[in-house]
Amino acid sequence: EPEVTQTPSHQVTQMGQEVILRCVPISNHLYFYWYRQILGQKVEFLVSFYNNEISEKSEIFDDQFSVERPDGSNFTLKIRSTKLEDSAMYFCASSELADNYGYTFGSGTRLTVV
Amino acid sequence: LAKTTQPISMDSYEGQEVNITCSHNNIATNDYITWYQQFPSQGPRFIIQGYKTKVTNEVASLFIPADRKSSTLSLPRVSLSDTAVYYCLVMGYGGATNKLIFGTGTLLAVQP
Numbered sequence: 001e002p003e004v005t006q007t008p009s010h011q012v013t014q015m016g017q018e019v020i021l022r023c024v025p026i027s028n029h030l031y032f033y034w035y036r037q038i039l040g041q042k043v044e045f046l047v048s049f050y051n052n053e054i055s056e057k058s059e060i061f062d063d064q065f066s067v068e069r070p071d072g073s074n075f076t077l078k079i080r081s082t083k084l085e086d087s088a089m090y091f092c093a094s095s096e097l098a099d100n101y102g103y104t105f106g107s108g109t110r111l112t113v114v
Numbered sequence: 115l116a117k118t119t120q121p122i123s124m125d126s127y128e129g130q131e132v133n134i135t136c137s138h139n140n141i142a143t144n145d146y147i148t149w150y151q152q153f154p155s156q157g158p159r160f161i162i163q164g165y166k167t168k169v170t171n172e173v174a175s176l177f178i179p180a181d182r183k184s185s186t187l188s189l190p191r192v193s194l195s196d197t198a199v200y201y202c203l204v205m206g207y208g209g210a211t212n213k214l215i216f217g218t219g220t221l222l223a224v225q226p
Contacts, residue, residue, distance in 0.1 A: 004157075031212070035157075043158060043201075043216040056211055091157040095212075102148070103214065105157030 002026040004106035006092050012112045013082055021077045021109045023092030032075045033093040033103065034067065036060070043091070049075065082113045116141045116204040123221040132189045134220050136202030139183050147178060147185045150201045152219070158201065162187070189222075197224045 005024040013019050025032050034046040047057040049067055066078045075094075079086055089108040119137040126132045138147070146165050150158040162169055164176040164185070175188040189196055199219040205212075 033213070035214070042218060043152070043214075045213040045215065048213060056213060058213075089155065093157070102160040102163060103158075105159065108155065108157050110155070 002104065004092055004094055004104050006090075006106035006109050008109060009107065010110045010112070012114060015084055015113055016081050019079050019082055019111065021079075021090050021092075021111070023075045023077070023106055024073050025075055025092065025094030026096075026104055027073070029094035029096050029104070031055075031095045031097070032067075032069070033095075034077045035091045035093060035105075036088040037091065037108075038085075038088045046077075046090075079111075082111075084113050087111055087113045116145055118202045118204055118217055120200075120202050120217070120220045122218065123223065125223050125225065126192055127225050128193055129191050132192050132196070132222060132224075134187045134189075134200055134202075134222070135184055136187070137184045138202070138204045141182050141204055142206055144206045145182075145204045146207060147176065147182075148203045148205060149174070149176065149187050150203065150214075150216075152199045152201065153197075158214075158216070161200075192222075192224045194224050194226060196222065198222060 007022045032049040037043045045058050047061045048055045064080045068076050091105050091108045093103040093105045095103045116138045148163040149161045151161050152158045162174050162176045166178050169176045177186040199221050201216050201219040
């Protein structure tokens with residue numbers, strides 16, 4: 001079964017540092033997403049990406065966040081200056097179609113900001 | 115977006131059938147009902163989706179009554195590995211957004 005791959009599985013960073021979370025979506029998928037889940041809380045939408053541009057973003061996704069598809073396979077989330085409250089599980093997801101809620105999620109990156 | 119209500123938690127034993135009901139009284143005509151499963155420290159996993167009546171796949175069944183104001187996810191003969199959080203999502207097709215909006219879900223605890 002095709003998988004969405006995320007690296008690293010766990011990242012520890014100091015407050016104020018930049019982090020890049022990496023994802024390899026399923027190869028024939030066209031829509032890419034980032035979600036996050038703070039420990040004990042709901043899974044929250046951050047951003048959706050299609051055709052090399054952001055199609056939608058949430059209020060959480062402020063100027064400190066950016067996404068990029070640097071090549072044909074990777075999809076990255078960058079946090080420029082991390083804050084303690086950015087500590088969370090970050091999940092990448094992809095889907096083949098826009099109108100299909102059967103997304104495939106990765107296993108996540110646990111980001112710990114100290 | 116239709117608001118969903120589901121139990122916070124449920125307990126079951128191995129081998130039993132588990133039914134998790136979700137209420138969505140203000141579901142719209144173009145809304146579909148989608149269920150996801152999430153194990154601890156893992157991403158959500160799509161289980162099943164339906165519009166009306168009954169849908170079945172290798173993992174679960176989804177029952178949707180004619181008025182579509184509720185739906186029931188049925189897991190046959192659960193095992194310990196089915197312990198997870200189950201989310202009911204009601205999402206519309208053809209709208210301006212395709213983001214998933216997760217609630218708190220139902221924590222299913224399966225005991226031996």
